[in-house]
Amino acid sequence: MAVEVAVVGNVNIDFVIRAKNLPQPGQNVTADGMQLAPGGKGANQAVAAARLGAIVYLISRLGKDPFGALLLQHLKKANVDTSCVAVDQSKPTGCAFVTVLPDGENAIISALGANMALTPADVEQAFAELEHLDAIVVQMGIPLACVDRVIQIGTDRDIPVLFDPTPMREGLPRLWRYATTITPNASEAEALTGIKVTNIASAFEAAENLHGRGIKRVVVKLGAKGCVLFDEEGARRVRAYQVQAVDTTGAGDTFAAALAVRLAEGASFDDAALFATAAAAIACTKPGAEAAMPTRQQVESFMARRGKRGMVSSRLS
Ligand code: RIB
Numbered sequence: 121m122a123v124e125v126a127v128v129g130n131v132n133i134d135f136v137i138r139a140k141n142l143p144q145p146g147q148n149v150t151a152d153g154m155q156l157a158p159g160g161k162g163a164n165q166a167v168a169a170a171r172l173g174a175i176v177y178l179i180s181r182l183g184k185d186p187f188g189a190l191l192l193q194h195l196k197k198a199n200v201d202t203s204c205v206a207v208d209q210s211k212p213t214g215c216a217f218v219t220v221l222p223d224g225e226n227a228i229i230s231a232l233g234a235n236m237a238l239t240p241a242d243v244e245q246a247f248a249e250l251e252h253l254d255a256i257v258v259q260m261g262i263p264l265a266c267v268d269r270v271i272q273i274g275t276d277r278d279i280p281v282l283f284d285p286t287p288m289r290e291g292l293p294r295l296w297r298y299a300t301t302i303t304p305n306a307s308e309a310e311a312l313t314g315i316k317v318t319n320i321a322s323a324f325e326a327a328e329n330l331h332g333r334g335i336k337r338v339v340v341k342l343g344a345k346g347c348v349l350f351d352e353e354g355a356r357r358v359r360a361y362q363v364q365a366v367d368t369t370g371a372g373d374t375f376a377a378a379l380a381v382r383l384a385e386g387a388s389f390d391d392a393a394l395f396a397t398a399a400a401a402i403a404c405t406k407p408g409a410e411a412a413m414p415t416r417q418q419v420e421s422f423m424a425r426r427g428k429r430g431m432v433s434s435r436l437s
Contacts, residue, residue, distance in 0.1 A: 166378075337349070
């Protein structure tokens with residue numbers, strides 16, 4: 121039976137440009153063209169979880185404008201339940217300016233707009249309507265008070281909360297250490313722990329530090345180097361599947377969604393992390409945040425083709 125997941129987070133319209141390099145201050149660089157694409161970390165995670173077979177409810181806020189209408193339509197088409205997506209009467213739909221570089225890496229500036237008008241009361245009202253949930257996923261493209269409310273509700277109702285601490289900005293939700301699972305990348309892990317994460321050894325140190333603060337499952341993501349896991353059984357490393365990366369936008373969102381879905385289905389931490397690693401690798405192989413997000417069947421056949429042996433190990437090098 122499909123698991124039920126609530127994703128609380130931002131919805132954006134992405135303005136995507138592919139460029140050879142980023143402009144320096146005072147410099148003007150040109151690109152071949154611009155594409156509009158559905159995005160926002162919350163929406164991306166919701167779409168990724170739905171493609172992987174979960175029943176998904178998105179809790180979010182967008183603007184009463186053409187972008188908002190377009191994104192709502194897109195989410196519905198992607199099988200995401202939007203009954204808890206509020207339409208703000210005055211703030212514009214969030215947007216992000218995404219520059220994709222030749223190696224697939226990206227640089228993003230977001231103007232969060234209506235996303236920042238989501239309130240803890242909206243969050244409470246939405247959860248009151250969602251009776252059965254197997255997992256909650258939340259990130260930081262919404263007010264931190266809303267993230268706190270989500271973690272509190274998850275704790276009170278005994279629903280596992282996966283907290284993806286991105287985008288990093290000033291301050292942290294007060295209750296972040298009460299999340300069940302956390303999935304920072306290297307710079308986010310450094311912001312949370314003060315440990316500079318530059319390699320597997322320092323990622324391990326940061327993961328141990330986060331686990332020591334009370335978080336049950338920690339993943340420190342290292343892009344093409346895979347990730348480090350830490351839970352009550354200690355540390356493991358998951359190697360990344362090597363792919364030709366075209367656009368890494370949305371790969372972290374795919375990872376978080378896939379991890380949450382497989383954990384909710386009862387998979388072990390190692391199996392869930394390996395599945396998430398495969399899903400994120402596939403998500404890098406096509407342009408756009410959501411265009412490349414895989415279905416369940418695509419992830420399973422990718423893993424069957426590429427194999428699992430040696431992907432998870434206790435060797436931290
Ligand atoms: O994680 C990728 C997303 O970050 C983009 O879709 C963009 O909207 C920003 O929120």
